[in-house]
Each structure stands twice: as C-alpha cells, then as structure tokens.
Amino acid sequence: MKKLRLHGAYRAVRATLKGIRPLPPRISGSGPPATGRKGHAKRRRGIAVSDFVYWAVIAFLFAPLVVLFAYSFNSSKSGSWTGFSFMWYERLFLGSGLLWNAFGNSAIIALGSASAATLLGSLAAVGTSRYSFWYRPYVKSMSFIPMILPEIIVGVSLLVFFAGVGLKLGLLTVWIAHTTFNIPFVYLLVSARLEEFDPSIIEAARDLGATEVQTLLRIILPITMPGIASGFLTAVTLSLEDFVITFFVAGPGSTTLPLFIYSAIRFGVSPVINALSAVMVAGTVLLIYPARNFLKAYAAH
Amino acid sequence: MKGSDVTVSGISKSFGAFKALKGVSLEIKKGEFFSLLGPSGCGKTTLLRVIAGFEEPDSGIVGIDGRDVSGLPPDKRRCNTVFQSYALFPHLTVFENVAFPLRLKRLPNRLVRELVMKHLSLVQLEGHAEKRPSMLSGGQKQRVAIARALINEPSVLLLDEPLSALDAKLRQRMLVELDSIHDKVGITFIYVTHDQQEALSVSDRIAVMDQGLVLQIGSPQQIYENPASDFVARFIGETNIFAGVVASREGPFATVECEGLGPLLVEANGEAPLGARVSVAVRPEKIRIAAESPGARPELNVLSGVVEEPIYSGFQTKYIIHLAGGGSVTVFRQHANWSEGVPDLKWKDEVYLSWSARDSVVVESDAVANDEVVNGAARPPAP
Numbered sequence: 266m267k268k269l270r271l272h273g274a275y276r277a278v279r280a281t282l283k284g285i286r287p288l289p290p291r292i293s294g295s296g297p298p299a300t301g302r303k304g305h306a307k308r309r310r311g312i313a314v315s316d317f318v319y320w321a322v323i324a325f326l327f328a329p330l331v332v333l334f335a336y337s338f339n340s341s342k343s344g345s346w347t348g349f350s351f352m353w354y355e356r357l358f359l360g361s362g363l364l365w366n367a368f369g370n371s372a373i374i375a376l377g378s379a380s381a382a383t384l385l386g387s388l389a390a391v392g393t394s395r396y397s398f399w400y401r402p403y404v405k406s407m408s409f410i411p412m413i414l415p416e417i418i419v420g421v422s423l424l425v426f427f428a429g430v431g432l433k434l435g436l437l438t439v440w441i442a443h444t445t446f447n448i449p450f451v452y453l454l455v456s457a458r459l460e461e462f463d464p465s466i467i468e469a470a471r472d473l474g475a476t477e478v479q480t481l482l483r484i485i486l487p488i489t490m491p492g493i494a495s496g497f498l499t500a501v502t503l504s505l506e507d508f509v510i511t512f513f514v515a516g517p518g519s520t521t522l523p524l525f526i527y528s529a530i531r532f533g534v535s536p537v538i539n540a541l542s543a544v545m546v547a548g549t550v551l552l553i554y555p556a557r558n559f560l561k562a563y564a565a566h
Numbered sequence: 567m568k569g570s571d572v573t574v575s576g577i578s579k580s581f582g583a584f585k586a587l588k589g590v591s592l593e594i595k596k597g598e599f600f601s602l603l604g605p606s607g608c609g610k611t612t613l614l615r616v617i618a619g620f621e622e623p624d625s626g627i628v629g630i631d632g633r634d635v636s637g638l639p640p641d642k643r644r645c646n647t648v649f650q651s652y653a654l655f656p657h658l659t660v661f662e663n664v665a666f667p668l669r670l671k672r673l674p675n676r677l678v679r680e681l682v683m684k685h686l687s688l689v690q691l692e693g694h695a696e697k698r699p700s701m702l703s704g705g706q707k708q709r710v711a712i713a714r715a716l717i718n719e720p721s722v723l724l725l726d727e728p729l730s731a732l733d734a735k736l737r738q739r740m741l742v743e744l745d746s747i748h749d750k751v752g753i754t755f756i757y758v759t760h761d762q763q764e765a766l767s768v769s770d771r772i773a774v775m776d777q778g779l780v781l782q783i784g785s786p787q788q789i790y791e792n793p794a795s796d797f798v799a800r801f802i803g804e805t806n807i808f809a810g811v812v813a814s815r816e817g818p819f820a821t822v823e824c825e826g827l828g829p830l831l832v833e834a835n836g837e838a839p840l841g842a843r844v845s846v847a848v849r850p851e852k853i854r855i856a857a858e859s860p861g862a863r864p865e866l867n868v869l870s871g872v873v874e875e876p877i878y879s880g881f882q883t884k885y886i887i888h889l890a891g892g893g894s895v896t897v898f899r900q901h902a903n904w905s906e907g908v909p910d911l912k913w914k915d916e917v918y919l920s921w922s923a924r925d926s927v928v929v930e931s932d933a934v935a936n937d938e939v940v941n942g943a944a945r946p947p948a949p
C-alpha cells in the first residue's frame with residue numbers, strides 16, 4: 266500500500282514537472298523544437314518561478330541519494346566524513362557472500378515471477394478483450410484485488426494458504442507470491458494497449474486467412490508488445506523491491522535482497538549497504554535508457 | 567466475366583431487441599459495381615458483414631457463385647473486405663501488409679514480391695512499399711487496404727464507406743480510381759456508402775436502404791428519375807414533394823389534386839388508383855422559372871409564387887419560391903447559355919414555375935414522410 270502511494274506521488278511530481286518545464290533536450294532526446302525568442306520573453310517570469318520549484322523538487326528527491334552515494338566512499342564506518350576510500354566497494358564485491366546469495370535469489374525471483382506474470386497477465390488481457398464468456402466481468406474486477414489489498418493482508422493470506430496446502434516456504438513460495446501480485450500490473454498495462462487498437466484489424470487478419478493462433482502471434486502480440494514489455498519491466502521492479510509479502514512467504518535459503526538489507530540494518534547501517542545502493546542506482550539508470558529507447562522506438566511505429 | 571454473383575435472400579439480423587436487418591433480399595450480378603446506399607444506421611455495414619461472414623444472420627441465406635456460404639468463416643468465402651478504418655497492420659510495412667495473406671500461405675519470396683508489386687502498382691503505390699502505415703496519407707492508406715484485399719484474388723470485393731475519411735477533393739479522385747480498379751480486375755464490387763453522389767456516379771446498380779429494409783433496387787438513373795417512394799426521392803438528390811389525392815387518370819397521366827395547389831398533371835407508371843393518397847415528386851432542375859407566364863399548354867403544370875431566396879453558386883442559382891397557394895418549392899436554374907438572356911430575378915419578384923407532366927412522377931407516400939415533407943405543399947398553410 267505504502268509502495269503504491271509512493272509510486273503515485275512520484276508520478277504526480279514527474280507529471281507536474283513535465284508541465285512546468287520541458288526536460289532539457291539532452292534527456293528528452295528528439296525533443297520539441299526550441300521555442301522562439303518571442304515565446305520566451307512572454308513567459309520569462311513564469312519560468313523563473315517554475316525553475317525554482319523544479320530545482321527544489323529535484324533537490325528534495327535526489328539529496329538523499331547524493332548523501333548515500335558520498336558516504337559509500339567514506340573511509341570509516343562513522344557518520345562523519347573521514348576520507349575517500351573504495352573499501353566498502355571492496356567488501357561489497359569480495360567479502361559479502363550472503364549478500365550476493367540474496368541478490369541471486371532476488372534476480373531469480375524477479376525474472377521468474379515477471380516472466381510468469383507477463384505470460385499469464387498478457388494471455389488474460391487478450392482473453393478478456395477478445396472473447397466474451399459469462400465470468401469475464403468477474404475476471405476483470407477480481408484481477409485488481411491483489412493490487413488494492415494492503416500488502417500485509419496479501420502476505421498473511423498467502424502464508425496461511427501455503428501452510429494449508431502444506432507447501433514448504435522457500436524460493437517456490439516466494440516465486441508464486443510474486444507472480445500473484447505481479448499479474449494485475451501486467452494485465453492492466455496490456456489491457457490498456459489492447460483497448461487502443463482497432464478491432465477491425467483482427468477481423469482483417471481473419472478475413473485474409475489467418476487462423477486464431479496466427480492472428481495472436483503475428484498481429485496481436487507484436488502490436489501489444491510495448492504494453493507487454495512495460496508490464497514485464499514493472500513486474501521486475503515490483504518483485505525486486507518487495508519486502509512485506511516476501512517477508513511472510515520466504516523461508517530459509519530464500520532470503521531476497523530487501524530481506525537481507527533489512528536484517529543487516531538491524532545491527533546498524535553498514536556502509537556496504539550504501540555501496541550496494543549506489544551500485545543498484547547506477548545499474549538502474551544504465552538500464553532505464555535502453556529500455557526507454559526501445560519502448561519509444563517501438564511506439565514510434 | 568470474372569467475379570461472382572452474390573445472392574442474399576431473406577436476411578434478418580437483430581442485436582438484442584433491435585432489428586438491424588428485416589428480411590433483406592438482393593441479387594448481385596457477376597462483375598457488377600453494386601452500391602448499398604442509405605442513411606447512417608440503416609444496416610448497410612451489418613449487411614456487408616453478413617455477406618463477408620463476420621456476422622451470423624438470424625435467418626436467411628447468403629450465396630456466392632451459386633453456392634450457399636452460410637456458416638462459412640470469412641476466409642472460406644471468395645470475398646475480401648476493405649474496412650472503413652482501413653485496418654492496416656501498424657507494425658508491418660506497406661509491402662508486408664499486402665504480403666500478409668501470401669506469407670500465411672508460405673509462398674516463395676520471389677512469387678510474393680512479384681504479386682505484391684503487381685498489386686501495389688495497381689493502386690499506384692510502388693514507391694511506398696517500405697513505408698509504415700503511420701507515414702501514409704489517408705488516401706494512400708486506403709489504397710494499401712484495397713491492394714491487400716485484392717491480393718488473394720477474391721471474386722467479390724466488399725467496401726465499407728472506403729472514402730468517408732477523405733476530404734471532398736480526394737474523394738472524387740479516389741472514386742474515379744476505384745472505378746478504374748474495378749474495370750481492371752473485373753470482379754464484383756459491393757460498395758457501402760451514405761453519400762448519394764458517390765453511389766450515383768460509380769454504381770452499375772444501387773440498393774437504397776432504410777431502417778433495415780431495401781426500398782428500391784435499380785440503376786442510378788432509375789433511382790433518380792423514378793424513385794419508388796418519398797424516402798428514396800428525398801434521399802437521392804433534392805426533390806420537391808407535394809402530397810395529394812389521385813383525382814382522375816387518362817393514359818399514362820394522372821391528375822393529382824394537391825392541397826392548396828390545385829390539380830397537377832403527372833406521369834404515373836401504373837400504380838395510382840383513383841382516390842389513392844400519393845406524393846408527387848419534381849426535381850428542382852426540371853422546373854422552369856420565368857418572370858412571365860409560359861401560357862397554358864395541356865401537358866404543362868404552372869404555379870406562381872414569389873422569390874423568397876435566390877442562392878447563387880457559380881454554375882447555377884438555387885431559388886426558393888414561396889407559392890401563392892402556400893408552401894415553397896426549390897428550383898435550380900443552370901447557367902448554361904447565359905448569353906441568351908440573364909433572368910434578373912430578385913428577392914420578392916413574382917415568378918411563374920412550370921414543368922412538363924413527364925418530368926414529375928407519382929411516388930408512394932409513406933405515412934411517416936407525410937408529416938415531415940420539407941418542400942411541398944403538404945405542410946398545412948399556417949393559420
């Protein structure tokens with residue numbers, strides 16, 4: 266629940282920012298053509314105020330990250346700056362077997378649950394948009410429930426369920442849990458994409474001789490690919506960062522990165538975690554641009 | 567001749583309680599350019615979809631080439647559809663859009679290229695093969711859709727308002743082109759439109775539809791000159807309609823006593839029994855307008871009135887004339903032979919209208935239409 270709200274707040278800020286001030290051309294790629302001198306002159310005052318708001322919000326969002334980044338290079342464990350050093354990175358990459366074990370678990374779970382959720386969520390979206398059957402409205406409304414329910418309730422109910430069917434807590438249960446909460450997100454994103462496209466395209470494919478399966482593979486799938494891809498990426502992200510649900514359904518040997526970090530932090534913040542966070546932020550930034558460009562290129566046609 | 571004959575008999579189709587088609591029957595000949603014409607919502611698309619196989623009729627039979635195709639899926643009928651929204655595949659190039667059916671059949675690349683290029687040149691798009699649909703103009707998308715629908719070499723092509731999304735000039739050009747494509751491929755075209763000008767200019771025959779029924783089938787000329795009912799007369803072109811009662815009959819002519827106007831002499835093809843309530847339809851371009859009375863001649867109907875509104879539009883002037891007996895009449899005066907004398911008719915001028923009995927027809931008056939006759943004297947004079 267908290268995660269969702271944060272996500273929403275972030276989106277709202279982003280949207281507001283976009284409205285106030287176009288992103289610098291470096292970031293927006295093939296951005297809009299530069300506005301004429303006249304337009305600028307007219308709006309100078311407005312821009313001055315919005316510039317201030319823009320930088321204030323940026324500072325607010327990124328200051329913690331900057332601090333974290335700086336402290337990952339601190340040469341001591343203390344809260345004050347004692348000198349520059351790579352020691353925490355050394356310890357992160359060379360002396361943290363358990364951490365990398367947890368990272369491995371997270372990666373397996375994230376990719377595994379995102380793949381399963383993408384497959385199931387996309388098929389569900391195609392099914393509810395293309396076919397009508399008596400329980401279609403129920404599928405449509407029920408699929409949102411895991412998204413709306415507080416995570417703690419999802420976590421507890423999954424735990425009770427796994428105990429009930431006698432499934433031992435471990436990677437399998439974490440995978441099932443993550444797949445469960447990821448499906449609605451994929452379903453939503455793919456449905457949105459499907460709703461956009463003209464149903465007569467499918468009729469045209471059938472008219473020209475495509476079978477149901479050929480229509481799915483050659484027409485529906487490629488057209489909805491941006492929705493499927495963003496569904497997959499969303500699922501990976503949600504799975505990587507999930508703590509509450511995982512906390513309930515993880516067992517020995519299936520500790521994920523968030524669980525590991527939480528348990529490590531209970532004994533005081535280790536700068537290794539700072540280093541790890543810095544690496545993850547850098548990794549995310551590096552991954553976002555290719556992904557964005559891919560989606561953009563795909564959406565362009 | 568290539569192409570198939572299409573038989574539609576007794577097709578009915580309901581959506582819930584709403585009857586979209588109420589027993590439609592048509593015989594379409596091989597190679598014909600056949601139009602389904604009617605106002606929006608009259609069931610044209612539904613009928614086309616029934617013929618194509620996208621819609622299962624509640625009752626009735628569709629035959630193509632003498633074979634009953636009811637129940638067959640769209641790709642098993644030898645017809646293909648050009649959709650109103652083009653329905654191009656956005657992720658494929660123009661070439662691959664047109665090649666789509668051939669790829670499904672796994673034809674060798676060389677043959678695919680040959681066939682696709684042949685069809686792209688038929689619609690004059692050879693230079694655009696590698697573009698994506700989003701880079702094309704409306705008219706070009708339309709051509710891709712036509713090429714794609716023709717590549718399977720169907721014997722019937724179904725077109726659902728293919729030009730409705732284009733602007734007026736382009737529509738005229740595409741219409742001519744469509745006609746020439748029809749001549750080249752020689753297959754049967756079934757063309758849906760709500761635009762009577764389109765239908766009149768390209769069709770071999772037209773079926774006029776309204777509210778799920780076919781009202782009249784005939785050549786453009788038959789439909790225009792001899793409309794079967796009020797509705798057809800008013801839907802196709804502009805018409806003056808006068809309601810009245812058949813007072814007498816002599817030979818091919820009937821005298822219809824019209825309220826407020828007196829007797830009108832009208833050509834009546836058979837059905838107009840004495841005492842029947844009918845409508846008289848006169849096209850605005852058939853009426854002569856003059857400042858002096860043309861004099862009495864037996865076959866001439868003459869009315870007098872006052873110019874209410876002259877509307878000049880270059881090639882002609884449209885006059886709305888307020889009749890002495892109440893009601894108003896629309897008259898077109900072509901500007902041909904302008905030099906022989908410019909009729910200087912102005913607002914409030916008294917004029918005489920005349921037309922030959924042969925230029926007006928008796929049409930069935932449907933009760934609904936009678937209440938809303940636009941031009942004619944059927945509207946009771948204001949008290």
Ligand SMILES: Nc1ncnc2c1ncn2[C@@H]1O[C@H](COP(=O)(O)OP(=O)(O)O)[C@@H](O)[C@H]1O
Pocket residue numbers: 581584586604605606607608609610611612613
């Ligand atoms: N799938 C459908 N479900 C319900 N009503 C429909 C459906 N398809 C068409 N109709 C109704 O049938 C009538 C005829 O539609 P249509 O054949 O599309 O008319 P046209 O093409 O002549 O404009 C319309 O009133 C329309 O609302």
Ligand SMILES: [Mg+2]
Pocket residue numbers: 610611612727
């Ligand atoms: Mg229609």
